[in-house]
Amino acid sequence: MRVLHCLTVASLALLVCSAPVSARVVRMETTIALQDQSEPAIKQALKEAFETAVRGALAMGLPRVRVDGARVLPDAVILATVATDEDDADHDSAPAGNAVRPRI
Numbered sequence: 001m002r003v004l005h006c007l008t009v010a011s012l013a014l015l016v017c018s019a020p021v022s023a024r025v026v027r028m029e030t031t032i033a034l035q036d037q038s039e040p041a042i043k044q045a046l047k048e049a050f051e052t053a054v055r056g057a058l059a060m061g062l063p064r065v066r067v068d069g070a071r072v073l074p075d076a077v078i079l080a081t082v083a084t085d086e087d088d089a090d091h092d093s094a095p096a097g098n099a100v101r102p103r104i
Helices: 002-017 039-059
Strands: 025-033 064-072 076-084
Touching: 025 039, 039 064, 039 076
Parallel strands: none
Antiparallel strands: 025 076, 064 076
């Protein structure tokens, strides 16, 4: 009986000590209206979209943001981002140097 008690306590201790840690990952798309199709207007819209996405990610407690793609439509710019609280070095799904992949 004592052995069964020790095994139960040991297995419960292992379950408590090895609680799984899960990372939160959020995919966001931010849309900013375009005034015209000029390059400065597109750059400004992309900058605003990125700043908005970063503010949203930080408000959710997600300190890491990466750009997943961008689309320029006739009347808007859409920026897709992925925000997470996990380490990029451990779970980087994009090859190095390809953080921005425009989708048209």
